[in-house]
Amino acid sequence: MEKKYMVISGPNLNLLGTRKVSIYGEGSLEDIHEGLRKRADELGVQVDCFQFNSEGDIIDCLQKATGNYAGVIINAGALAHYSYALRSAIGSMLVPCVEVFISNVHAREEFRHKSVIAPVCVGVIGGFGKKSYILALEALVNLENK
Amino acid sequence: MEGRRVAVIHGPNLNMLGKREIGIYGGKTMDQINQEIQTEAAKLKVELSFFQSNSEGGLVDYIHSCAGRIDGIVLNAGAYTHYSVALRDAIGAVKIPTVEVHISNIYKREIFRHTSLIAPVCIGQVCGFGSHSYILGLRALMEEKFDPWLV
Numbered sequence: 001m002e003k004k005y006m007v008i009s010g011p012n013l014n015l016l017g018t019r020k021v022s023i024y025g026e027g028s029l030e031d032i033h034e035g036l037r038k039r040a041d042e043l044g045v046q047v048d049c050f051q052f053n054s055e056g057d058i059i060d061c062l063q064k065a066t067g068n069y070a071g072v073i074i075n076a077g078a079l080a081h082y083s084y085a086l087r088s089a090i091g092s093m094l095v096p097c098v099e100v101f102i103s104n105v106h107a108r109e110e111f112r113h114k115s116v117i118a119p120v121c122v123g124v125i126g127g128f129g130k131k132s133y134i135l136a137l138e139a140l141v142n143l144e145n146k
Numbered sequence: 147m148e149g150r151r152v153a154v155i156h157g158p159n160l161n162m163l164g165k166r167e168i169g170i171y172g173g174k175t176m177d178q179i180n181q182e183i184q185t186e187a188a189k190l191k192v193e194l195s196f197f198q199s200n201s202e203g204g205l206v207d208y209i210h211s212c213a214g215r216i217d218g219i220v221l222n223a224g225a226y227t228h229y230s231v232a233l234r235d236a237i238g239a240v241k242i243p244t245v246e247v248h249i250s251n252i253y254k255r256e257i258f259r260h261t262s263l264i265a266p267v268c269i270g271q272v273c274g275f276g277s278h279s280y281i282l283g284l285r286a287l288m289e290e291k292f293d294p295w296l297v
Contacts, residue, residue: 104266125286132287
């Protein structure tokens with residue numbers, strides 16, 4: 001049975017390609033999901049992609065990860081910087097989580113420099129556009145193969 | 147992206163990899179990690195240059211020397227990440243797309259490691275995946291263009 005990975009994008013990421021294109025790029029979230037499915041295929045794994053604007057919905061989703069998925073990729077959007085509830089949800093999981101960002105958050109406003117979820121993730125990948133997600137999938141699959 | 151020239155730069159104490167704090171940094175030596183990166187580079191048809199220095203000035207000199215002959219940099223600046231304004235200025239000066247990598251997840255460690263002075267002048271950051279962070283960093287550099295991500 002193929003390994004399955006959960007991909008979650010947080011608030012406002014459904015608007016990708018339509019807002020602040022200079023920061024977030026022209027591609028839509030569906031383009032990102034399409035790219036992930038293609039790469040997953042090459043790696044012999046599966047991805048299930050989700051997007052939620054609500055913090056509680058993300059937590060509900062994360063709570064289904066353990067036992068059902070081999071790992072989680074999360075772009076928590078702005079929630080990365082202040083959601084202790086997300087941090088607790090990730091910290092409670094028994095599968096690895098990778099944090100991703102589309103933009104280089106360190107080159108932006110100071111409030112974006114701190115991620116409250118980074119310490120409970122295996123690692124962080126940010127700044128490479130939609131490629132951040134692809135690299136995160138490669139990172140998770142590599143962890144599994146170790 | 148065939149024929150792209152990439153410099154892999156290791157900062158202070160990374161020559162001690164595999165010999166110190168194995169619990170944090172893993173058991174692989176720097177040479178073994180360089181070998182892994184070389185294998186990936188061969189697949190990507192990228193030409194690599196490797197450099198390691200314990201000296202901040204040595205790293206600054208080397209980064210300057212990359213101007214005009216190197217298309218991308220994978221940089222693990224070690225502890226200098228967290229306080230070297232000179233290194234930040236060197237990266238900013240040469241304007242070569244640079245990816246910051248770390249073996250460990252720096253955000254799981256001491257608070258002084260949570261700040262990276264070089265992150266704002268890099269295109270992005272990869273941390274926490276052991277030696278695989280370098281491989282992912284190299285792949286990140288293979289994009290056709292970095293705009294609009296390159297701030």
